[in-house]
C-alpha cells in the first residue's frame with residue numbers, strides 16, 4: 001500500500017496520462033483507443049487526491065458517486081472495495097468511466113482543478129471497474145425478498161437498465177422490453193466499439209440477467225404491445241418508459257435524399273449494431289467510405305463518433321463541418337483531441353446549404369456557407385449567422401448528418417393519456433418521474449431531451465425509488481382521489 | 486427464436502412461411518410488415534405480413550432476389566428465425582370506398598393480398614389485377630380469385646391470362662366506363678409508377694406501398710426516407726403506403742440502388758456455398 005503524502009507533495013505529482021493506442025494505427029482499427037491505467041499509475045493518480053473535507057467532486061457527479069471514498073480505497077489497494085463503493089451510486093462504472101463528460105461533471109468540480117490538473121476521476125473509475133470485471137469477482141448485490149409485483153421497463157438504454165437493476169434488487173419482478181434485437185440502447189448502437197467495447201456492455205447485461213431480470217428483445221412498445229395492454233392484460237403493476245431520444249433530425253436542405261447522405265443514427269447503427277465494419281462476417285452493407293472524402297455535419301459526441309468511424313472504414317479524408325467555432329463544440333474534449341490526433345480535419349464556422357448529386361442520385365459535392373458568431377442565444381452560446389455571398393462548393397462522397405435527435409412518438413401516440421410537451425417529449429414530475437398516467441413513469445432522454453449516459457442512469461434510479469414507493473403504498477400522489485384520502 | 490411451422494414454394498423463388506409469433510399475430514392489421522434477421526450475422530429485412538391465424542402464426546411470402554431472401558428460402562419447417570419484430574408500419578386505410586382496384590405485380594401480389602381481403606370485408610367491390618412474367622411465376626391466383634369480385638390475370642408472355650402489363654388491364658377497364666373509386670398498386674417501382682401515370686390525369690385516388698431499404702423499422706435511422714409531396718417521410722413509420730400521385734419514384738429507385746455492388750457480391754458469395762450460411 002502506498003503511503004499517504006502531505007498535500008503539498010500531492011499536488012506536485014503530475015496527472016497520470018491515459019495510455020492509448022498509437023494514433024496512426026488506431027485511426028484504422030476498431031479496437032479501444034484508451035488502454036486503461038496500470039495499477040502503479042492508478043495508485044499514483046489516487047495519491048494526488050486532496051481527500052477534501054467538502055469534496056466538490058461528489059456534487060459535480062450527477063449521481064453523487066462517492067469519489068473521495070473510492071479514491072481512498074484505490075490508494076489503499078482495495079480495488080474491489082472501491083468498486084463496491086462506486087456501485088452504491090452507479091451501476092455501470094465501466095461505462096461511465098469511459099464516456100462521462102467528466103470535465104463538466106466530477107472533474108470540472110474537483111478542487112484540485114482550480115490550480116492544478118483536476119484528479120483523473122473518470123480514468124480511476126474505469127480502472128476500478130475493469131479490475132473488478134477482470135478479477136471475475138463482481139459482487140452481485142443481494143436481492144430483497146420477492147414482492148410479487150411486476151414492472152415493465154420500455155427501452156434498454158442506461159435509464160432502463162439502471163431502473164431495472166434497482167427494482168430487481170428491491171425484489172420486484174422486472175421485464176425489459178427492447179425494440180431492437182440487442183440490449184443496451186445508445187451504448188450498443190450509438191457509441192462505437194473503439195470508445196466502449198461491446199463486451200463490457202454485454203457482461204453488465206449478463207450480470208443483470210443472473211440477478212433475475214428478464215429481457216425481451218424485438219418488442220416495439222406501441223406496435224407489438226401497448227402500455228395499456230402491458231398493464232391490463234399482461235399484469236404489470238407499473239411501467240417505466242425510457243425510450244431515449246432516437247428520432248434523427250435532418251438539415252432540411254435540398255439534396256438530403258441523395259445516395260451517400262446518411263443520418264448519424266443510420267451510419268452508426270450500420271457500423272455498430274449491424275457490424276458493417278466487419279463485412280466478411282456480417283451481411284448489412286455500408287456505403288463505401290474507403291479512399292473517399294467523408295464529412296460529418298455537427299459538433300457533438302455523435303458527430304465525433306461518426307467521423308472517427310468513417311476514418312476507421314478507410315476514408316481518405318474525414319472532416320467535421322460545424323457551424324459554430326471550435327470553442328462551442330459540445331463533444332467531450334477527449335473525443336475532439338482524439339479525433340484531431342487521428343487526422344480528422346475540422347472545418348468550423350461553416351454550414352451546408354445544399355447537397356449536390358450526379359445523374360444517378362449520388363452525392364458529389366456540398367455547398368457551404370461561412371458563418372460568423374453573433375449575439376448569444378438561449379443556450380448562452382453565440383448564435384451563428386450566415387455571411388452573405390460566402391458560399392463555396394466542396395467535393396464530397398459521403399455526408400453524415402449529426403445535428404441532433406428528437407423524441408420518437410411511437411409510445412406516446414399509442415398512450416394518449418400520457419402527456420407530452422410541445423416537442424413530443426414525455427412530461428414527468430421532476431422529483432418522482434411520474435407521468436400523467438397512473439402507474440407509468442418516464443425518464444432519461446425521452447423526458448430531458450438528448451443528454452448524457454450518467455443523467456439517464458440517474459433518472460433510472462430516481463424512477464426505481466418512486467416506483468418502489470408506489471408499489472409498496474399503492475398511492476399515486478397526482479391522483480386526486482389518493483391526495484384527498 | 487421464432488419457429489417456422491410451415492414452408493412451401495408457391496412459385497420458383499417464391500416461398501410461403503408460417504412462423505410462430507403470437508404477439509405479432511394478435512396485433513397485425515392489413516398493410517403491416519415485420520423485420521426479420523435470420524441469424525446473428527444476418528441483415529434486417531422487411532417483409533409484409535400476408536396473413537395470421539388464431540394459433541399465433543403469421544404468414545410471410547418471400548421472393549428470392551438477393552442473399553438474404555434466397556437464404557431465407559432455403560429454410561424449412563422446423564427451422565427457426567432469430568429475430569422477427571413487428572407489426573411495423575401503419576395499417577392500410579380500409580373503408581367502404583365503393584369500387585377498389587387492387588393491383589399486384591410479382592411478389593407485390595402477396596403484399597396486396599391482405600389489404601384486398603380487408604377491402605372486401607369492408608364492403609367494397611374489389612377488382613383485382615395480378616401480373617407476372619409468366620404462368621410459373623404467378624402467385625396467389627386462387628386466393629385473389631376468392632377475395633375479389635373480378636380478377637384479371639396478366640402475363641408478359643401470355644402464358645396465363647392476357648398478355649400485357651397490369652396497366653393495360655387498368656387502362657382498358659377505366660376506358661370501358663368502370664367507375665373506379667380507389668386503386669391500390671403494389672409491385673416493382675416501375676409498375677407502381679406506371680399505374681400512377683394512368684390514374685393521375687383521371688384523379689383516381691391511388692395508393693402505393695413503397696419498398697425502400699430499411700434498418701430498424703421504428704423511425705430511428707431515417708434510412709427509409711422517401712420523398713412524398715416534396716417532403717421526406719419515413720416509410721417504416723409514416724408508411725409504407727402513400728399517395729401515389731405525390732411520390733417521387735425516381736428518388737426511391739435511385740436510393741434502392743445504393744448497395745447494388747455489395748448486394749451482387751454477397752449473392753455471388755452465397756451462391757458458391759448456399760448451405761453453409763444456414
Ligand SMILES: Cc1cc2nc3c(=O)[nH]c(=O)nc-3n(C[C@H](O)[C@H](O)[C@H](O)COP(=O)(O)OP(=O)(O)OC[C@H]3O[C@@H](n4cnc5c(N)ncnc54)[C@H](O)[C@@H]3O)c2cc1C
Nearest residue numbers: 155157158159179185186221244301444445451452453456
Ligand atoms: C453516438 C452517440 C454518442 C454519445 N456519446 C456520449 C458520451 O460520450 N457520453 C455521454 O454521457 N453521453 C453520450 N451520448 C448520449 C447518451 O448516450 C444518451 O444520453 C443516453 O444513452 C440516454 O439513455 P436512455 O436510456 O434515455 O436512452 P437510449 O440509450 O437512447 O435507449 C433507449 C432504448 O429504447 C429503445 N426503444 C425506443 N423506442 C422503443 C419502443 N417503442 N419500444 C421498445 N424499445 C424502444 C431504443 O431502441 C433504445 O435501445 C451519446 C449519444 C449518441 C447517440
Ligand SMILES: Cc1cc2nc3c(=O)[nH]c(=O)nc-3n(C[C@H](O)[C@H](O)[C@H](O)COP(=O)(O)OP(=O)(O)OC[C@H]3O[C@@H](n4cnc5c(N)ncnc54)[C@H](O)[C@@H]3O)c2cc1C
Nearest residue numbers: 530531532533547548551552553554696697698699741748
Ligand atoms: C415494407 C416492405 C415490405 C416488403 N414486403 C416484402 C414481401 O412481403 N415479400 C418480399 O419478397 N419482399 C418484400 N419486400 C422487399 C424485401 O425486403 C427485399 O426484397 C429484401 O430486403 C431483399 O434482400 P436481399 O438480401 O435478398 O437482396 P439484396 O440483394 O440485398 O437486395 C435486393 C434489393 O432489395 C432491396 N433491399 C435490400 N436490402 C433491403 C433492406 N434491408 N430493406 C428493404 N429493402 C432492401 C433493395 O432494393 C435491393 O436493391 C418488402 C420491402 C418493404 C420495404
Ligand code: SF4
Nearest residue numbers: 061065096100105106
Ligand atoms: S459517474 Fe461520471 S460524473 Fe460521476 S464520478 Fe463517475 S465519471 Fe464522474
Ligand code: SF4
Nearest residue numbers: 049050052057110111
Ligand atoms: S474534489 Fe478533487 S481533490 Fe477533492 S476529494 Fe474530490 S477528487 Fe479529491
Ligand code: FES
Nearest residue numbers: 702704706707721
Ligand atoms: S427503417 Fe430506420 S427509420 Fe425507417
